[in-house]
Amino acid sequence: MEVMEKTPKVTVEIAQQLGLSAEEFDKIKVALGRTPNYTELSIFSVMWSEHCSYKNSIHYIKTLPRDGEHLLAKAGEENAGLVDIGDGYGCAFKIESHNHPSAVEPYQGAATGVGGINRDIFTMGARPIAQLNSLRFGSIEAERTKWLVKGVVKGIGDYGNAFGVPTVGGEVYFDECYNVNPLVNAMSVGIVKVGKQASAIAKGAGNPVYIIGSFTGKDGIHGATFASADITEDSAEDLPSVQVGDPFQEKLLLEASLEVIKTGAVVGMQDMGAAGITCSTSEMSAKGESGMIIHLDKVPLRQQNMQPFEILLSESQERMLVIVEKGREKEVEDVMKKWDLHYAIIGEVTDTKDLKYYMHGELVANVPADILVLGGGAPVYMREFKEPAYYKEFKKFNIDKVAEPSDYAEVAAFLLSHPNIASKRWVYEQYDSMVGTVNMSTNKPSDAAIVNVKKTNTALALKVDCNSRYVYADPQVGAAIAVCEAARNIACSGGEGVAITNCLNFGNPYNPEVFWQFVNAIKGIGEACKKFNTPVTGGNVSFYNQSSYEGPVFPTPTIGMLGIVKDKNRVMTLDFKKEGDMIYLIGESHDDINSSEYLYSYHKVKGSPAPYFNLDEEFEVQAAVKGLIAADLIESAHDCSDGGLFVTIAESAMPRGFGFDINSDGVVRKDAFLFGESQGRVVVSVSPAKEDAFVEYMLKTKSEFSMLGVVVGKEFVVDEESLGEVNSFKKKYDNSIGDILSA
Numbered sequence: 001m002e003v004m005e006k007t008p009k010v011t012v013e014i015a016q017q018l019g020l021s022a023e024e025f026d027k028i029k030v031a032l033g034r035t036p037n038y039t040e041l042s043i044f045s046v047m048w049s050e051h052c053s054y055k056n057s058i059h060y061i062k063t064l065p066r067d068g069e070h071l072l073a074k075a076g077e078e079n080a081g082l083v084d085i086g087d088g089y090g091c092a093f094k095i096e097s098h099n100h101p102s103a104v105e106p107y108q109g110a111a112t113g114v115g116g117i118n119r120d121i122f123t124m125g126a127r128p129i130a131q132l133n134s135l136r137f138g139s140i141e142a143e144r145t146k147w148l149v150k151g152v153v154k155g156i157g158d159y160g161n162a163f164g165v166p167t168v169g170g171e172v173y174f175d176e177c178y179n180v181n182p183l184v185n186a187m188s189v190g191i192v193k194v195g196k197q198a199s200a201i202a203k204g205a206g207n208p209v210y211i212i213g214s215f216t217g218k219d220g221i222h223g224a225t226f227a228s229a230d231i232t233e234d235s236a237e238d239l240p241s242v243q244v245g246d247p248f249q250e251k252l253l254l255e256a257s258l259e260v261i262k263t264g265a266v267v268g269m270q271d272m273g274a275a276g277i278t279c280s281t282s283e284m285s286a287k288g289e290s291g292m293i294i295h296l297d298k299v300p301l302r303q304q305n306m307q308p309f310e311i312l313l314s315e316s317q318e319r320m321l322v323i324v325e326k327g328r329e330k331e332v333e334d335v336m337k338k339w340d341l342h343y344a345i346i347g348e349v350t351d352t353k354d355l356k357y358y359m360h361g362e363l364v365a366n367v368p369a370d371i372l373v374l375g376g377g378a379p380v381y382m383r384e385f386k387e388p389a390y391y392k393e394f395k396k397f398n399i400d401k402v403a404e405p406s407d408y409a410e411v412a413a414f415l416l417s418h419p420n421i422a423s424k425r426w427v428y429e430q431y432d433s434m435v436g437t438v439n440m441s442t443n444k445p446s447d448a449a450i451v452n453v454k455k456t457n458t459a460l461a462l463k464v465d466c467n468s469r470y471v472y473a474d475p476q477v478g479a480a481i482a483v484c485e486a487a488r489n490i491a492c493s494g495g496e497g498v499a500i501t502n503c504l505n506f507g508n509p510y511n512p513e514v515f516w517q518f519v520n521a522i523k524g525i526g527e528a529c530k531k532f533n534t535p536v537t538g539g540n541v542s543f544y545n546q547s548s549y550e551g552p553v554f555p556t557p558t559i560g561m562l563g564i565v566k567d568k569n570r571v572m573t574l575d576f577k578k579e580g581d582m583i584y585l586i587g588e589s590h591d592d593i594n595s596s597e598y599l600y601s602y603h604k605v606k607g608s609p610a611p612y613f614n615l616d617e618e619f620e621v622q623a624a625v626k627g628l629i630a631a632d633l634i635e636s637a638h639d640c641s642d643g644g645l646f647v648t649i650a651e652s653a654m655p656r657g658f659g660f661d662i663n664s665d666g667v668v669r670k671d672a673f674l675f676g677e678s679q680g681r682v683v684v685s686v687s688p689a690k691e692d693a694f695v696e697y698m699l700k701t702k703s704e705f706s707m708l709g710v711v712v713g714k715e716f717v718v719d720e721e722s723l724g725e726v727n728s729f730k731k732k733y734d735n736s737i738g739d740i741l742s743a
Contacts, residue, residue: 010041018045024379031371039357039365042309043372046275047282050543053378056509057541060522068535070498072194076375079120079200079270081537082192083499085564087456090194092126095134095187095464095503095560097542102184106151110184111159112245115317117188118165119271122254123320125198125261126190130451131160133170133186134464134503134558135427138179140419140740145174148182149427149741156186157430162247163254167431169449171464172737174419177554180547185503185540187464187560191453198261201268202281202323202349203288209347211277212336213253213319215302219244221313249318256339257320263335265328267349272319278312278372280321281355285369286376291354294347296364308357308364323349383509385516390607394473397608399593404671405602409723411675412646412716414602417732419740421597421643426738444573445655447489447639448563459571461495461563467642468554473595474610475517475555479524481610481679482559484618485641487532490563491622492637492682494572494629497532501560502539507552509543517555525557531615532622534561572629574638575655576685581635581711583649583660584694587621587681588704589668597643598675612678617703621680624701628684633694640681646674648683649708650716654730661717662709674718685711 015025018041028044029035036044050056066075072090073082080094098113114131121128133156138145160167165188202209260266268288270280277299281292296311306314324332329345336343350356355372357365371377405411415421444450448461465486471478487497502525507514529536539560546552565571576583592612593599599608628634640648653660664673672678686694698705709717716723 010035010038015041018042019049020045024048027379031377037365039309039312040367042313043278043365043367046278046313047372048378050509050541051274052279053374054541055379056381056383056543057518058374058380059382060519061541063522064526064536065529066535068499068533071535071537075536075538079123081499081501082124082197083537083562084194085453085460086458088194089453089456090126090192090197091189091460091562092121092124092192093187093189093501093560093562094120094538095185095501095558096540097503097505098184098186099181099505099542099545102152103181106148107155108244110152110155112317113184113186114156114159115245115247115250116273117186118163118250119273121188121190122257123198123200123269123271124192125196125258126192127258128165128188128190130168130189130449130462131165131187132168132449132462132464132560134183134466135170135172136178136183136468136553136556137174138182139176140174142179145179146741152182152184153427153430159245159247161432163251166433167428168433168451169462169464172424172427173468175554180550181545181553183505183545183553183556185505185558187501189451189460189462189562198266198269200270200284201288202284202290202292204267204325204349205290205351207267207326207349208324208329208345209292209294209349210322210324210332210343211299211319211346212256212322212341212343214246214249214316215300215342216311216314216316216319217302218306218310218314219316221310221315245317252339252341253318253320256335256341260322260332260335263331265325265331267323267325269320269322272321274315276312276314276316277321282369282372284321284323285353285355286373289353291350291352291369292347293350294355294357296357296359298344298346300342300344308359312357383515384512385519386512387516388513394607394609397594399591399669399672402593402599402603402605404669408674408718411598411602412723413729413732415597415643415647415675416650416729417736418597418601419737421647422736423734424737425734426741444571445575446571446573447492448495450493450565450571452568457568459565459568461490461493461565463489464558464560465489466556466558468556469595469600470610471521471557472554473608475520476524477610477613479521479557480528480615481613482557483525483528483532483534484615484679485639486559486561487534488622488639488682490561491625492572492574492639493565494570495563495565496626497534497561497563499537499562500529500534501537503558504539504541505545505553505556505558506543507546511552514552521555521557528615531619570629572637574636574652576652576658576711577635579658579711579713581685581687582691583662583708583710584684584686584705585645585681585708586624586684586703586705587617589645589665589673589676589681590678591668591672592678593672593676596675596677598671611676614680618680620702621682624698624703625682627701628694628697631697633690633697634684634686636685638683640683641677644675644677645681645683650729652683652685653711654726654733657726659712659715659717659726660709661712663719665706
């Protein structure tokens with residue numbers, strides 16, 4: 001049947017306006033054997049966008065380790081990764097970005113990011129039990145940054161709180177490189193009985209295709225294309241590309257989806273995220289080697305006179321596409337009625353492998369499913385890359401040219417009140433961390449978020465990590481550090497890292513220097529994941545995070561790691577427990593202040609290499625910490641990261657109002673010893689009664705260790721000099737961000 005549509009003749013200029021290249025337009029014409037109409041071209045424009053096809057990144061992503069003994073769903077197989085956590089349960093988890101929408105409309109941009117990532121989890125039949133997020137903003141003093149922070153945090157809080165899933169962890173960073181283009185990465189984690197998960201697949205000719213949930217409107221049209229372009233001064237005009245969320249509708253959709261899966265009548269299910277109906281129908285059909293006939297006039301609309309391409313590309317939230325076994329429609333519809341959800345049969349599965357979209361009986365688009373998708377006919381590119389000039393310049397940094405501070409108390413106060421180090425209490429107090437009663441970290445601070453898996457003896461240890469300043473300085477080393485720090489946080493909490501998801505935030509891939517950052521970051525992630533046996537289960541690539549007038553953001557490959565605590569009663573916390581306990585360092589300090597917050601913000605030296613890092617030493621330190629926890633030989637464990645050793649010890653002391661009395665080692669420069677950010681280090685506290693056993697254990701490991709000092713009353717003492725009282729430092733640490741944002 002001939003495809004009909006009353007739209008202007010499609011030209012290469014129109015294709016380019018939709019984000020397709022001239023070469024891609026020619027490829028489409030060859031694949032179809034004809035010139036596409038406007039609706040078909042719109043379909044290709046979103047499905048072949050970077051956001052959906054990963055056309056500039058997939059070659060390198062496939063080099064990451066993706067196999068593991070615990071994996072139930074590997075990268076690319078389903079909407080999210082799925083890991084066997086024992087006791088008959090699987091954990092589905094994934095992280096994705098909503099950067100561009102949040103840059104122009106922070107509240108809805110962040111809120112719908114939370115909604116979208118949760119749908120990826122429950123469309124697999126898993127109940128979301130925890131959320132995390134990684135947020136990057138520009139200079140905190142800037143009025144636009146304050147507006148963005150307040151909007152994003154409120155959007156995340158309002159949606160998550162109403163939806164009923166606790167936000168259990170995350171990170172917030174500030175740097176001028178994010179002034180125009182903030183990063184909003186959302187992670188969701190869910191639990192499902194093994195064997196009870198659903199698949200995003202369409203199969204079985206004649207099976208009906210349902211759309212359930214919200215009505216379809218014009219919000220979010222070309223949102224995938226919007227996410228695949230630079231931010232410009234005119235980006236505010238792209239507000240129609242930002243979706244509008246309804247967490248209460250999503251809660252109904254969650255419960256209905258989980259219940260309808262239990263009926264056994266569901267063949268396949270996928271949420272409608274980027275590219276809406278287009279993406280769901282094409283990806284599910286391609287996976288099932290099937291096709292579909294879809295009647296767009298049967299899609300419930302909330303706006304009149306929507307064009308076929310608008311219906312297909314709408315990214316209206318809280319919608320699912322469900323394939324139902326023919327003859328069992330009533331079972332599904334009864335569930336929808338129970339939860340007061342809208343539903344409609346909009347088509348059926350075919351055995352043609354073609355997607356045919358009709359409007360009032362007229363065929364408006366006819367496209368083979370496989371040609372649209374990643375792994376099928378979507379293009380794959382090998383972009384040019386080259387080492388940026390700054391990389392060698394950073395290597396020339398010499399610590400001897402930086403004067404040691406004359407007032408260490410001043411530096412200590414500066415770092416503990418710096419927005420990148422200070423407590424993020426102003427942020428997380430707007431999130432409901434207790435809904436669902438699974439968060440075990442609320443009053444027991446750990447390096448990772450600890451989430452209870454009910455009816456088992458297991459807990460999950462969850463962490464998101466990335467120091468983008470390190471990645472900018474050296475993408476391969478910095479990205480490896482991001483993986484290792486996530487693993488280190490989980491180890492310090494008593495867990496074992498088992499898998500990661502990643503959100504790879506970079507600038508324009510057509511910039512050879514940006515693509516060099518990407519390629520090398522992938523290498524670093526791969527090396528660290530292989531060492532720690534944490535395969536990559538999926539995630540998100542977000543390119544084009546830059547503006548036309550401020551350039552690209554720091555390369556930010558955010559790592560979301562899943563860890564397992566096999567005995568939930570053996571969780572380790574970071575806080576010192578009692579006065580008189582001994583403070584030890586596991587790992588070794590170096591004459592190194594490279595890329596530290598101290599060097600970057602206090603001395604304002606912006607160019608230096610990544611900090612000291614040795615992957616083998618890192619592995620051994622983490623093995624030692626896990627062994628100490630298993631043997632019950634330590635009272636606390638906290639990893640050294642932002643702000644260095646001093647900040648680590650201060651963060652362990654402040655929760656219970658303790659002080660500390662430590663000595664520098666006399667070999668390493670004092671500022672490097674206290675504020676340097678050499679990797680592979682953990683601070684632990686040891687009861688005097690267990691100190692001999694602790695030392696005996698450590699002598700059998702391959703890790704360096706040294707005694708730093710002792711937990712004391714109220715003072716922070718270094719080399720017999722008091723830097724101040726704990727209460728004074730804690731006040732600065734707790735209130736710094738709130739004070740700035742309220743000013």
